Amino acid sequence: MFKHILTLIWKKKKSNFLMMLEIFVSFLILFAVWSLSVYTYRNYATPSGLSTDRVWAVYLQFNAKNDTLLVEYREQLRQMLKGVPEIEHYSFSSSNLPFSFSSSNRDFSYQGKNTLSEVMFVESDYPKVMGMTLQSGKWFEAQDTIGKVTPILITSHMANTLFGQEEAVGKIIGDEESPRKVVGVVPYFRHKSSYQSDDNCVFEPVSKWDSDLLLKIKPGTNADFEARLAQSIQRLGKDWTVEIQHMDNMRSTQDNTILIPILILFVICAFLVFNVGLGLFGVLFQNINRRKGEIGLRRAIGATKRQILAYFIGETMVIAGFGVVLGVFFAIQMPLLQVLDVEASVYMWGIVLALLSIFAIAVLCAFYPSRQAARIYPAVALHEE
Amino acid sequence: MFKNYLKITLAVMQRRKFFTFISLFGISITLTILIALTAFYEHMFSGKYPEVNRDRTLFSMMLEERDTTNGGTRRGPMSLYFINSYIKTLKTPEKIGIASSPNTINTYGNGKKLKLYFKYTDPVFWEIMAFEFLEGQAFTQKQIDNNEAVAVINDNTRDDYFGKGVQAVGKTIEIDGQNLRVIGVLRGGPITRPVVSADVYMPYHLQKRDPSSTSFNGSYQAIVLAKNEQDIPLIQAEYKDVVSRIPIQQYGDFKPQVIKGKLFPYFESVMESGIMGSEDGTAQRRFYLFATIFALLFMSLPAINLVNINISRILERSSEIGIRKAFGASSKTLVYQFVIENILLTLIGGVIALLVSACFLYWFNNSRLIDYADLTINWTVVTVTILLSLVFGLMSGVFPAWRMSKLPVVEALKG
Numbered sequence: 082m083f084k085h086i087l088t089l090i091w092k093k094k095k096s097n098f099l100m101m102l103e104i105f106v107s108f109l110i111l112f113a114v115w116s117l118s119v120y121t122y123r124n125y126a127t128p129s130g131l132s133t134d135r136v137w138a139v140y141l142q143f144n145a146k147n148d149t150l151l152v153e154y155r156e157q158l159r160q161m162l163k164g165v166p167e168i169e170h171y172s173f174s175s176s177n178l179p180f181s182f183s184s185s186n187r188d189f190s191y192q193g194k195n196t197l198s199e200v201m202f203v204e205s206d207y208p209k210v211m212g213m214t215l216q217s218g219k220w221f222e223a224q225d226t227i228g229k230v231t232p233i234l235i236t237s238h239m240a241n242t243l244f245g246q247e248e249a250v251g252k253i254i255g256d257e258e259s260p261r262k263v264v265g266v267v268p269y270f271r272h273k274s275s276y277q278s279d280d281n282c283v284f285e286p287v288s289k290w291d292s293d294l295l296l297k298i299k300p301g302t303n304a305d306f307e308a309r310l311a312q313s314i315q316r317l318g319k320d321w322t323v324e325i326q327h328m329d330n331m332r333s334t335q336d337n338t339i340l341i342p343i344l345i346l347f348v349i350c351a352f353l354v355f356n357v358g359l360g361l362f363g364v365l366f367q368n369i370n371r372r373k374g375e376i377g378l379r380r381a382i383g384a385t386k387r388q389i390l391a392y393f394i395g396e397t398m399v400i401a402g403f404g405v406v407l408g409v410f411f412a413i414q415m416p417l418l419q420v421l422d423v424e425a426s427v428y429m430w431g432i433v434l435a436l437l438s439i440f441a442i443a444v445l446c447a448f449y450p451s452r453q454a455a456r457i458y459p460a461v462a463l464h465e466e
Numbered sequence: 467m468f469k470n471y472l473k474i475t476l477a478v479m480q481r482r483k484f485f486t487f488i489s490l491f492g493i494s495i496t497l498t499i500l501i502a503l504t505a506f507y508e509h510m511f512s513g514k515y516p517e518v519n520r521d522r523t524l525f526s527m528m529l530e531e532r533d534t535t536n537g538g539t540r541r542g543p544m545s546l547y548f549i550n551s552y553i554k555t556l557k558t559p560e561k562i563g564i565a566s567s568p569n570t571i572n573t574y575g576n577g578k579k580l581k582l583y584f585k586y587t588d589p590v591f592w593e594i595m596a597f598e599f600l601e602g603q604a605f606t607q608k609q610i611d612n613n614e615a616v617a618v619i620n621d622n623t624r625d626d627y628f629g630k631g632v633q634a635v636g637k638t639i640e641i642d643g644q645n646l647r648v649i650g651v652l653r654g655g656p657i658t659r660p661v662v663s664a665d666v667y668m669p670y671h672l673q674k675r676d677p678s679s680t681s682f683n684g685s686y687q688a689i690v691l692a693k694n695e696q697d698i699p700l701i702q703a704e705y706k707d708v709v710s711r712i713p714i715q716q717y718g719d720f721k722p723q724v725i726k727g728k729l730f731p732y733f734e735s736v737m738e739s740g741i742m743g744s745e746d747g748t749a750q751r752r753f754y755l756f757a758t759i760f761a762l763l764f765m766s767l768p769a770i771n772l773v774n775i776n777i778s779r780i781l782e783r784s785s786e787i788g789i790r791k792a793f794g795a796s797s798k799t800l801v802y803q804f805v806i807e808n809i810l811l812t813l814i815g816g817v818i819a820l821l822v823s824a825c826f827l828y829w830f831n832n833s834r835l836i837d838y839a840d841l842t843i844n845w846t847v848v849t850v851t852i853l854l855s856l857v858f859g860l861m862s863g864v865f866p867a868w869r870m871s872k873l874p875v876v877e878a879l880k881g
Binding site for chain 2: 307321371
């Protein structure tokens with residue numbers, strides 16, 4: 082039966098060409114959309130390694146005339162924060178806070194291997210504020226920061242990139258002038274958005290210029306507390322600029338900048354595919370109408386309704402198959418040529434899902450016209466002819 | 467005769483409602499999506515309120531200092547000191563204004579938290595931008611010299627802070643611990659024009675940063691208005707010359723050797739740091755190239771679909787063609803009829819698309835997804851897409867019909 086359909090379609094390849102072309106282009110579009118969705122979903126499903134619940138970011142500018150004042154101001158603020166019972170933990174940080182729009186990165190190398198990483202300057206209470214766990218080693222303490230060797234923590238993604246299977250804790254990276262020692266590894270730290278892929282991140286002790294602040298607030302505080310906190314910080318220093326943001330909101334802002342374009346893409350593709358579906362439906366309907374005689378003949382020599390239905394659906398499948406084979410050929414080049422730095426399995430899922438959706442659309446579109454065909458009475462059809 | 471064709475067309479469209487629907491749906495949905503996308507593009511990049519002079523405006527958003535030996539780069543907005551010493555001294559431009567880069571601050575007015583975009587600007591900024599003032603006016607150099615604590619706010623901020631429609635001029639608003647006297651209320655601009663739009667505008671002397679600092683990096687961007695478009699390359703050349711002679715500063719560990727500062731038209735300066743960015747300012751041309759390729763790819767699917775549907779429609783009507791030929795219609799008459807049919811179908815699709823996209827844009831402008839959004843329909847895009855769908859329609863509908871009209875009557879009748 083399959084071979085039979087194949088020969089028939091091959092004979093009519095000219096008239097089926099447009100349909101195959103349409104399937105081919107739709108396949109490529111669906112492949113792109115599905116791959117993107119699988120990629121995004123996978124990232125979303127990976128643990129983020131941090132919690133934004135009840136975390137506030139305080140953007141602070143001391144506007145100080147010299148560096149010694151900076152250290153002094155930070156001490157003043159520290160004293161004040163200790164006296165606020167609503168604050169569970171706090172940590173000063175560089176301005177590239179998680180889910181903020183700023184970023185600061187640097188190259189790190191170990192035995193010839195190079196990798197670019199985000200660098201955050203934080204304090205020892207940072208993991209408590211952000212709800213982080215450690216995979217190995219320990220977090221640096223205030224007294225560790227005095228020595229010549231700077232203690233740092235890295236994500237396990239970065240440890241794998243630099244050290245492979247070797248134990249990361251205890252390794253020294255960087256040049257002789259400013260050596261850095263890995264004292265701990267965190268499993269994940271996806272700080273750009275919920276849809277960021279697992280990436281490098283380095284934590285170093287704060288320098289005197291880092292004046293932004295992260296707070297973990299006790300549950301059950303009201304909106305009034307925020308205004309009071311902002312005012313009491315403001316009262317400490319007349320020249321300071323203070324802005325409080327909730328990290329939940331910062332995260333959803335970042336998530337939206339990624340999610341909204343994807344959703345728009347989805348809507349556009351849905352319309353395109355719907356359009357193609359309608360077109361296929363129309364063309365198939367037309368084709369079957371024109372082949373009434375053939376159907377009548379088939380029925381007259383013993384084909385059952387079921388067989389006619391199966392035959393026409395099968396024919397559509399084969400047409401779709403031709404388009405899809407060409408599509409898969411192009412799609413498979415993405416993982417083979419490593420065009421983008423994405424796991425091959427993402428593309429494989431993309432191909433599988435695109436195949437499924439193309440065939441689902443083809444069956445849906447072919448079903449009604451084929452049932453019409455199966456209902457044709459042989460006598461009527463042959464009489465018309 | 468023409469009226470007859472119209473009647474036939476309408477009859478045909480009604481007889482095969484499903485096919486008509488598919489064709490109309492394809493044409494109108496493609497057109498709607500293109501209209502919406504170009505409306506967003508225009509909203510972002512073409513000069514609209516309050517940037518009416520964008521055609522002859524250049525921007526300097528970033529200064530880049532690079533240490534080429536140790537591989538460190540610092541880029542960001544500039545300090546007042548830098549702009550005053552190296553940009554405000556340019557001779558060719560008509561006016562040079564400054565505004566700080568987009569930033570937010572909270573204010574806790576009326577018992578609720580308001581997140582406000584604020585900007586520090588100089589008086590020239592108001593001369594370059596055509597803001598529409600609902601109350602009061604902008605601040606002047608005199609107020610800056612007198613060190614007055616004043617602010618200009620937009621109508622949304624007035625409504626949120628003081629209450630809807632309440633007169634705000636003369637009242638005080640608390641920003642960042644300072645009590646500022648409101649001297650003007652303006653009609654706001656969308657935040658998608660980040661160089662000029664903000665909720666609160668303050669004169670630059672209110673910024674808490676140390677005014678005696680001579681560091682190059684700060685929070686300001688420069689807006690340079692040329693006398694006319696022909697002056698733009700001259701200004702760019704003058705600034706390039708100035709930048710090449712700037713004495714380089716060192717900051718602690720960071721010892722840059724190269725300074726890069728540029729004056730670009732809006733599109734290039736926004737894209738400067740993005741994927742489309744380029745050293746030579748050809749970002750816009752490349753963007754158009756990519757956009758055209760994308761649009762063609764996007765339109766290829768509905769186009770194939772339209773061609774496919776049209777061919778089926780014509781094949782279905784082979785007996786009609788046969789009969790009309792048998793009664794003496796010439797090929798010319800038949801082709802003429804199909805041309806009319808296709809044009810009518812495309813135009814109806816175009817009208818539907820216009821209605822749908824007008825509704826969508828109206829909804830979007832009023833949805834407050836982006837405050838002060840002013841998306842409009844781009845008629846060039848509408849015309850081009852309607853013409854394109856006409857070409858495809860004619861190619862796919864008229865060509866097979868013409869070929870069929872050449873067939874001997876008997877064959878056409880047989881179908």
